[in-house]
Amino acid sequence: MTVEYLPSNQKRGKFMRYDTAVILKRYFLCERALVTGQAGWLSGVPYFDIKMSLPKMLWEDAMTAHELRNRVYELRFPSRMLEIGDDQALVDLIHQSHNAPNPLAFILGLSRVFKPALKQAYVDYLEMADLLGDGPTHRFLELAIKEKDVQIQTLEKLVSPYLEKNDPPSIEVALQWVKQLQDKLNQIGGIGIENCKGGEVNLSDKVFSPYEVPNRDKRFIPVRFYWPDIVDKSFPYGEGVKLQLRSAISHLNEIWAVENAGFILHEFAKDLGWDFIYDAARWVYDESRHCTMGYERLKQWGFEENELPLGTYIYDSCKGKDPIYRLGMLFYFESKNIGKKPERIKSFAEFNDQVSQHDMDFDWADETIHTAYGKRWLSAILEKRGLDPKDYQKIQAECDRLVDEVIHSATEEEIQQITSITENMIEKAKHIVAAYERV
The missing domain is CATH 1.20.910 (Heme Oxygenase; Chain A)
Known part of the structure; x- marks a missing residue:
């Protein structure tokens, strides 16, 4: 006897509950790593306007991360596990980016590599995710996209004068660092919907720690x-x-x-x-x-x-x-x-x-x-x-x-x-x- 079925070819059935949790977990891990890096660099960034702008950004990132984390727990209920797993190389790369050679390099790594990558990941995710099954995620990721866009524009605007004033060697070091970050991010597959490709991430042997003597703006x-x-x-x-x-x-x-x-x-x-x-x-x-x-x-x-x-x-x-x-x-x-x-x-x-x-x-x-x-x-x-x-x-x-x-x-x-x-x-x-x- 042949059993007949109604057709099911709607794209909104692409991601199941667990698939969604895996992706959102990745985004949480990235946001968390960015929050700790931005916080740790506050004493090292000399530029007053950027020093005052990063706190709002890292707080917004923490709010997004909090929503991601809660959503992952909802989708994985009753499990409360948030293992790094296949995202280890990606998380390692963001943590290694904290070892930027100078403040300018760290800021540009945010504005030109990681914040744009996360913003695009959120855009791509929402284009494929189901509004019915995953409506709560739509709400906070739509806000996160807007916030990331403003963050990127703000950082680029604020850093522009320092790219002109800084001594050329420091600028060259910063730009080279950004290229290394982008190349490495591309190699491991970026921040997206698919799992990263993995592999070794060796940008620096240093272990970052915040400045104990704060860098301050010379205008004061x-x-x-x-x-x-x-x-x-x-x-x-x-x-x-x-x-x-x-x-x-x-x-x-x-x-x-x-x-x-x-x-x-x-x-x-x-x-x-x-x-x-x-x-x-x-x-x-x-x-x-x-x-x-x-x-x-x-x-x-x-x-x-x-x-x-x-x-x-x-x-x-x-x-x-x-x-x-x-x-x-x-x-x-x-x-x-x-x-x-x-x-x-x-x-x-x-x-x-x-x-x-x-x-x-x-x-x-x-x-x-x-x-x-x-x-x-x-x-x-x-x-x-x-x-x-x-x-x-x-x-x-x-x-x-x-x-x-x-x-x-x-x-x-x-x-x-x-x-x-x-x-x-x-x-x-x-x-x-x-x-x-x-x-």
């Missing part, structure tokens, strides 16, 4: 201490104009927190896993927003980069130390200063400085989240090491000591320098106020 004034009251207790915190300036400079100098959050994301990614990476990506992004808040207020008031101090003393205090103290340092300063924010918000309202009030208000909300991050992840890493998770307070105490040690190392020359910078800023601010009152 490089200092260790960014305001006199840090090293001179007789210098008043100030009211009125002085408080506005002090707050804006403090926000600008959260650049150390951007770099530090990136450092710990990279260093603890393996030990603490995805949930930590996800929280830390948000932490990095938030700190970059705070830094940019201060920068934009100062620029709006009329200050130029060459009048603004960028300090390193908090970041410096952890140099050569266990990265747990960098995590502790973020927790320490978040919990130490959060109680002062409502008072500042009230003061700015009295000055009718709505922007400073607005920025401090949102800063306060972020830092309540960060305090919880600090407590959670300090406890987690202590427990991972077989120690008492409640001992995070001892880490805080050591952070206090480390910072005091650096502060006490301040020289008279440094104190005079930052006092002069500050007095010049205050004097200029007074002229700005006077000019405004005459209008």
Whole structure:
């Protein structure tokens, strides 16, 4: 007896549930590797505009990765396995790209190799994936495509002046590195729907680690201490104009927190896993927003980069130390200063400085989240090491000591320098106020 069947030739039946999970798992692994690399390079990238743009990008990438990861678990239920498997060469290549020979090379590797490859992979996937069976993936990958497109355009726009200004040998090294990455990516089959071809990936024998001495933009004034009251207790915190300036400079100098959050994301990614990476990506992004808040207020008031101090003393205090103290340092300063924010918000309202009030208000909300991050992840890493998770307070105490040690190392020359910078800023601010009152 011949059994008859209805025809089934619709292309939407191409990918079954497990096939889809394998592909999305690959994309998750790529995004995760890109997030850790971007975070780790934050202290090594000198260009302020790029240093402030990467945090948003890595946070967006982490959000995409989070959705991919959850979708893979849904499709593989009840399994919670996310093995690298056949994607090992691809993941290795992205990790080896972290060993870029200079900051320019790393940035171009993102904008010209990996972000375009992932964007195209998402486009190709959505053209073949079924909207009915895999509707949830369509939603977040459509957003990811838009985000990747903006990221690529932003990086290319921001890096363009540095390609013109950098010394030719550095540019040549960077461009050659990008070619190596692209060639190797092509050899292993790219980031696509099919499994990569595999093979050895040997671009560098180095093991990347974040910069312990941060690279900073030369347009700003490089200092260790960014305001006199840090090293001179007789210098008043100030009211009125002085408080506005002090707050804006403090926000600008959260650049150390951007770099530090990136450092710990990279260093603890393996030990603490995805949930930590996800929280830390948000932490990095938030700190970059705070830094940019201060920068934009100062620029709006009329200050130029060459009048603004960028300090390193908090970041410096952890140099050569266990990265747990960098995590502790973020927790320490978040919990130490959060109680002062409502008072500042009230003061700015009295000055009718709505922007400073607005920025401090949102800063306060972020830092309540960060305090919880600090407590959670300090406890987690202590427990991972077989120690008492409640001992995070001892880490805080050591952070206090480390910072005091650096502060006490301040020289008279440094104190005079930052006092002069500050007095010049205050004097200029007074002229700005006077000019405004005459209008």
